[in-house]
Structures are given as C-alpha cells and as structure tokens.
Amino acid sequence: MNKRYFAAAATILAVAIVVMWLANSLLMQPTAFSFARADERETVKKTVYLTFDDGPSDRITPKILDVLKDEDVKATFFIIGAQAEIRRGLVRREFDEGHTVAVHSYTHRYRDIYRSPESLIADIDRCNDLIENITGRRAEVYRFPGGSYGLRGELITAVTEHGLRYVDWNASTRDAEAEPESAESLYLSAVATSADCNNVVLLSHDSTSKTFTPEATRRIIRYYKENGYVFDVF
Ligand SMILES: [Zn+2]
Numbered sequence: 001m002n003k004r005y006f007a008a009a010a011t012i013l014a015v016a017i018v019v020m021w022l023a024n025s026l027l028m029q030p031t032a033f034s035f036a037r038a039d040e041r042e043t044v045k046k047t048v049y050l051t052f053d054d055g056p057s058d059r060i061t062p063k064i065l066d067v068l069k070d071e072d073v074k075a076t077f078f079i080i081g082a083q084a085e086i087r088r089g090l091v092r093r094e095f096d097e098g099h100t101v102a103v104h105s106y107t108h109r110y111r112d113i114y115r116s117p118e119s120l121i122a123d124i125d126r127c128n129d130l131i132e133n134i135t136g137r138r139a140e141v142y143r144f145p146g147g148s149y150g151l152r153g154e155l156i157t158a159v160t161e162h163g164l165r166y167v168d169w170n171a172s173t174r175d176a177e178a179e180p181e182s183a184e185s186l187y188l189s190a191v192a193t194s195a196d197c198n199n200v201v202l203l204s205h206d207s208t209s210k211t212f213t214p215e216a217t218r219r220i221i222r223y224y225k226e227n228g229y230v231f232d233v234f
Pocket of ligand 1: 053054104108145146
C-alpha cells in the first residue's frame with residue numbers, strides 16, 4: 001500500500017516537475033523576447049540621407065564632393081537649373097561619383113514658381129530637361145523650394161501627379177538660417193535636430209555663400225558613422 005502510494009506520489013511529482021519546467025519555459029518566453037528586443041534596439045537600422053540644396057556652386061560644391069569622396073559617402077543634390085546650366089561639369093561630377101542629382105527648381109523664384117500648378121511644373125520640367133541633358137537620366141525626386149510645409153494642396157498634387165516623389169527634411173545644419181559663424185555651429189545643429197531619429201533627412205546647402213558647410217559635412221559624416229548610421233540616397 002505504502003509502496004503504491006509512494007509510486008503514485010513519485011509519478012505525480014515527476015509530472016509536476018515536467019509541467020513546471022514547461023510552464024517555466026513558456027513563462028520565460030516573454031522575458032527572452034524582451035531581451036531580444038533590447039538587442040534589437042541596439043542594432044536597429046539607422047539611416048541618414050545627406051541632402052544639399054541650391055547648388056551647384058564653383059566655390060562650395062567641389063569641396064563637398066571632395067569630402068564625400070574621402071569619406072566614401074553618397075548624397076542627394078537638389079539642384080537649381082540656372083546654376084547648373086553654367087556648371088554642367090559639376091552636375092556631371094555629382095552623377096559620375098554616384099550621388100543622386102534631383103530637381104529643386106530652375107529659377108528658385110518663389111513668386112514665379114508658386115503662382116500656379118502650371119508654372120510650378122514648367123519650372124520643374126525645365127530643370128529636369130537640363131538634368132537629363134547632362135546625365136542622360138531624368139530625376140524622379142523633387143524638393144520644393146522652402147519645403148512643402150504650408151504650400152497649397154494643388155501645388156503638391158501637381159507634383160505627385162507629374163510622377164515625382166517629393167522629399168522634405170527632418171533635420172538641418174541650419175546653414176541657410178542667419179549667418180553661421182563656424183563649422184561647429186552647423187555640426188551642432190545637425191546633431192541636435194537629428195537626436196533620437198533613426199531615419200534622418202538632413203538639409204544642407206552647397207550654394208556659394210555656405211563657407212562652413214564642407215567642413216561641417218566632414219564632421220557630420222563622422223558623427224553618423226560613429227553612431228551606427230548607414231548612408232543612403234534618394
Ligand atoms: Zn532652395
């Protein structure tokens with residue numbers, strides 16, 4: 001009797017151990033998951049798109065291209081047709097070195113281009129005809145001068161219906177605001193405006209007055225590299 005009781009108790013105990021082990025494994029699952037999540041958080045893909053508007057310029061664009069080449073990084077140039085027309089070699093260099101040449105405007109005169117959807121598309125096409133003429137390829141990406149923020153819906157619809165993708169930005173060197181005093185201030189603006197952002201579209205300019213942008217770009221690239229970002233183009 002005692003023996004049978006003992007055998008039954010042992011069986012129950014064995015079953016209980018198996019059940020507890022299973023329950024424990026199941027209960028551990030969420031914990032294991034959250035550990036995986038923590039790991040994932042550290043390896044989450046971080047991407048930065050460097051973008052340069054309002055070029056090309058003889059003074060600044062070659063320096064930025066040199067920095068990008070040294071650092072082996074690609075960028076997107078939103079060009080002004082009127083500047084590019086007389087600097088075709090620089091657009092060609094942007095394209096040949098693997099960067100994206102995209103449409104910003106031909107004239108960059110807000111008063112003219114934003115007058116109507118038709119005038120906006122005419123301005124875009126004039127710039128894109130030039131890009132095609134220089135690189136052999138039409139751009140598919142566009143940036144509204146001043147950004148799309150607050151623009152009339154009909155202008156935005158005209159662009160997308162014309163088959164273009166438009167890109168704004170979520171971080172900036174602020175090299176077009178006030179008169180920057182140093183590469184340091186541009187670098188600090190880029191870092192501050194892209195903090196905690198895993199998908200950064202950084203606005204900079206390669207127009208002729210942007211004295212500090214090339215050196216700032218070098219430091220900015222190194223910052224993003226050190227922080228595990230990969231560089232992409234539109
Ligand atoms: Zn612009």
